Amino acid sequence: MKIIVDAFGGDNAPLEIIKGSLDAKKELGIDIILVGNENKIKECAKENELDIEGIEIIHTEEVFGMEDDPTSLTRAKSNTSMALGFKALKEGKGDAFASAGSSGGMVVGATLIAKRIKGVKRVAFAPVMPKADGFFMLCDSGANNECRPEMVEQFALMGSVYMNKVMGISNPRVGQANVGTEDHKGGQFQNECFKVLKENKDINFIGNIEARDIPFDAADVIVCDGFTGNVILKLYEGVAMAIVSKIKALFTKSLKNKLAAALVLGDMKEFKKSMDYNEYGGAPVLGASKPVFKIHGSAKAKTVKNALRLTKAFVESNIIKDIEESVKHTDIKE
Amino acid sequence: MKIIVDAFGGDNAPLEIIKGSLDAKKELGIDIILVGNENKIKECAKENELDIEGIEIIHTEEVFGMEDDPTSLTRAKSNTSMALGFKALKEGKGDAFASAGSSGGMVVGATLIAKRIKGVKRVAFAPVMPKADGFFMLCDSGANNECRPEMVEQFALMGSVYMNKVMGISNPRVGQANVGTEDHKGGQFQNECFKVLKENKDINFIGNIEARDIPFDAADVIVCDGFTGNVILKLYEGVAMAIVSKIKALFTKSLKNKLAAALVLGDMKEFKKSMDYNEYGGAPVLGASKPVFKIHGSAKAKTVKNALRLTKAFVESNIIKDIEESVKHTDIKE
Numbered sequence: 170m171k172i173i174v175d176a177f178g179g180d181n182a183p184l185e186i187i188k189g190s191l192d193a194k195k196e197l198g199i200d201i202i203l204v205g206n207e208n209k210i211k212e213c214a215k216e217n218e219l220d221i222e223g224i225e226i227i228h229t230e231e232v233f234g235m236e237d238d239p240t241s242l243t244r245a246k247s248n249t250s251m252a253l254g255f256k257a258l259k260e261g262k263g264d265a266f267a268s269a270g271s272s273g274g275m276v277v278g279a280t281l282i283a284k285r286i287k288g289v290k291r292v293a294f295a296p297v298m299p300k301a302d303g304f305f306m307l308c309d310s311g312a313n314n315e316c317r318p319e320m321v322e323q324f325a326l327m328g329s330v331y332m333n334k335v336m337g338i339s340n341p342r343v344g345q346a347n348v349g350t351e352d353h354k355g356g357q358f359q360n361e362c363f364k365v366l367k368e369n370k371d372i373n374f375i376g377n378i379e380a381r382d383i384p385f386d387a388a389d390v391i392v393c394d395g396f397t398g399n400v401i402l403k404l405y406e407g408v409a410m411a412i413v414s415k416i417k418a419l420f421t422k423s424l425k426n427k428l429a430a431a432l433v434l435g436d437m438k439e440f441k442k443s444m445d446y447n448e449y450g451g452a453p454v455l456g457a458s459k460p461v462f463k464i465h466g467s468a469k470a471k472t473v474k475n476a477l478r479l480t481k482a483f484v485e486s487n488i489i490k491d492i493e494e495s496v497k498h499t500d501i502k503e
Numbered sequence: 504m505k506i507i508v509d510a511f512g513g514d515n516a517p518l519e520i521i522k523g524s525l526d527a528k529k530e531l532g533i534d535i536i537l538v539g540n541e542n543k544i545k546e547c548a549k550e551n552e553l554d555i556e557g558i559e560i561i562h563t564e565e566v567f568g569m570e571d572d573p574t575s576l577t578r579a580k581s582n583t584s585m586a587l588g589f590k591a592l593k594e595g596k597g598d599a600f601a602s603a604g605s606s607g608g609m610v611v612g613a614t615l616i617a618k619r620i621k622g623v624k625r626v627a628f629a630p631v632m633p634k635a636d637g638f639f640m641l642c643d644s645g646a647n648n649e650c651r652p653e654m655v656e657q658f659a660l661m662g663s664v665y666m667n668k669v670m671g672i673s674n675p676r677v678g679q680a681n682v683g684t685e686d687h688k689g690g691q692f693q694n695e696c697f698k699v700l701k702e703n704k705d706i707n708f709i710g711n712i713e714a715r716d717i718p719f720d721a722a723d724v725i726v727c728d729g730f731t732g733n734v735i736l737k738l739y740e741g742v743a744m745a746i747v748s749k750i751k752a753l754f755t756k757s758l759k760n761k762l763a764a765a766l767v768l769g770d771m772k773e774f775k776k777s778m779d780y781n782e783y784g785g786a787p788v789l790g791a792s793k794p795v796f797k798i799h800g801s802a803k804a805k806t807v808k809n810a811l812r813l814t815k816a817f818v819e820s821n822i823i824k825d826i827e828e829s830v831k832h833t834d835i836k837e
Contacts, residue, residue, distance in 0.1 A: 380741060381740050419774055
């Protein structure tokens with residue numbers, strides 16, 4: 170298996186991307202193609218004593234920036250590392266493409282370069298996230314600020330396929346993120362989505378999920394428009410960070426507290442890990458006709474490696490066909 | 504000062520409501536009118552050895568249930584304790600009304616019985632919430648699932664008055680909850696709100712707030728539509744609860760961990776308190792022509808007392824006039 174990686178996407182490119190890719194190559198037994206400035210990649214590797222022997226490089230000097238208009242990816246910015254990564258994927262040079270670069274760029278590249286799966290209305294970010302015990306998927310978490318109900322229906326179908334085939338959850342329970350659990354909760358949009366989700370017999374729809382229950386065992390796939398999903402994703406991370414920083418402060422407050430910290434150090438680390446959504450490395454971009462993975466923008470080497478582990482599982486699961494099959498019966502609503 | 508309290512609203516009514524009201528009477532030096540079944544109140548007080556001497560009671564046998572259609576409050580359910588509480592407020596029998604009952608009922612009662620302040624388009628829930636250091640207001644947190652930009656503009660104005668006059672924040676910074684900090688972020692609705700918020704010179708608008716930054720020092724007043732606000736409010740609580748339960752499990756896992764827990768017990772309690780949004784007791788209902796306070800539905804006596812402390816501050820601040828003044832210049836958009 171060969172995964173194409175954008176060496177110049179994300180806050181910590183290229184060093185952490187290269188490092189994580191090399192670790193993934195070694196640990197996961199995959200081949201890597203790095204896309205980006207060859208000289209800089211080689212220089213960076215040399216400076217940091219990284220062995221990039223056997224790593225293929227697709228050279229370009231251009232980078233797709235966070236401030237770039239996403240739609241420019243296929244036009245003025247079509248020679249950037251992100252655009253060339255998508256192009257290489259399209260041409261079959263690798264089995265998947267992963268980048269920690271601009272989310273907007275990833276949506277455009279997945280849609281217009283890799284192209285959508287037949288019948289898929291919109292690609293969606295579908296991160297797997299930690300909960301009190303286990304994990305769940307949130308879809309869409311930010312690719313589409315504004316959605317139509319039939320798009321949310323497809324998020325449910327695509328997410329169910331992924332959770333089943335990649336994460337091993339049989340008959341995933343799908344819930345709609347909402348302001349209460351009753352059927353009529355939410356605004357007109359949520360009411361319309363509820364109807365569509367309930368009527369589709371291919372979806373194991375369990376109803377509305379109150380946001381308070383999301384971190385518990387509310388559902389396996391939680392669907393919503395991308396605006397709501399992005400707020401959930403980021404607030405989830407923010408609240409956890411705020412609490413962890415408070416606990417850290419507490420444990421260094423006094424000698425007595427430092428002693429207590431020493432006693433629970435191992436368990437605390439495990440706890441932190443269990444709440445860390447970086448453990449999942451980012452989000453698969455569901456709906457593209459080839460496996461595409463959005464790595465966290467702030468990813469360091471370990472997160473990049475985790476993301477590539479999930480990308481590998483994405484490729485191995487062979488779900489593109491399953492997703493095409495799953496959305497077939499939704500087409501009539503177009 | 505006299506506060507009218509719905510003795511039969513919320514999950515723990517009437518006992519915890521009565522207890523909290525009595526504690527508030529004693530600690531805050533306020534008078535209380537309880538609304539609800541007089542026999543049951545007296546029985547409950549007797550059984551629990553509570554002294555309700557000097558507490559006025561407005562008797563009714565009917566209760567407004569969580570499953571009741573909010574609009575029925577002024578019609579079929581106009582003889583419930585919630586409806587009569589609003590009526591008593593309207594008639595000047597007390598200075599404020601507080602209830603832990605149905606949120607929908609509270610919105611209807613504040614709008615149709617207490618009536619809105621002149622010029623106010625919609626009443627809004629505006630809870631004060633804990634952040635990493637200090638507190639912020641979230642408005643609207645669930646009164647209006649669907650909003651127009653001029654409503655969000657008023658949330659900003661009303662929230663600023665409250666944070667200034669009740670919470671003592673001078674020139675409160677207002678931010679819009681969004682999926683990123685850049686001006687153009689979000690969908691059409693957020694873009695329109697951004698424009699309106701930016702153009703109003705009475706609002707100290709600092710731009711868009713990414714959900715990740717909400718638990719930190721992002722802004723003093725965070726505005727959004729009530730759907731988004733409710734998701735934020737409830738997820739905030741859910742994530743905190745999930746983490747606290749994980750920490751609890753960690754500290755009871757082994758003898759060594761229990762020892763550590765004993766060492767940090769006091770600080771842990773303080774930490775838990777600092778993250779507990781029940782400390783703020785609920786949410787003022789901004790925009791009603793008299794002070795109305797929504798107590799948390801799950802409130803126990805302590806939370807009820809905290810809510811009544813904030814209700815007292817709401818009355819003392821005398822902000823109804825200030826709110827009317829603040830929204831005056833928004834009327835032209837009707």
